[in-house]
């Protein structure tokens with residue numbers, strides 16, 4: 001499969017990993033939109049929440065709790081924003097579900 005995030009998860013493309021376990025990998029976005037901009041990517045390939053089954057939904061719930069528990073150590077103790085773009089018109093540029101983690105500064109909303 002020609003998916004850049006699958007290749008990053010597999011280690012075929014290098015990334016600056018900050019966390020990984022058997023379900024998710026978290027690494028630095030190469031084009032950061034905030035002082036801290038990380039991507040949390042499930043190891044399993046699926047593109048959209050609409051395709052997720054119950055097990056994948058539970059995995060995403062665990063991912064959210066993991067992000068919350070890691071936040072202080074990642075420099076996000078003052079607050080952070082999670083974004084999941086769904087579909088090209090929303091700005092989803094890679095069709096492998098991912099959670100943007102933004103913070104490290106005061107974030108605007110516009």
Ligand SMILES: [Zn+2]
Pocket residue numbers: 003004005006007044045046095096
């Ligand atoms: Zn993928």
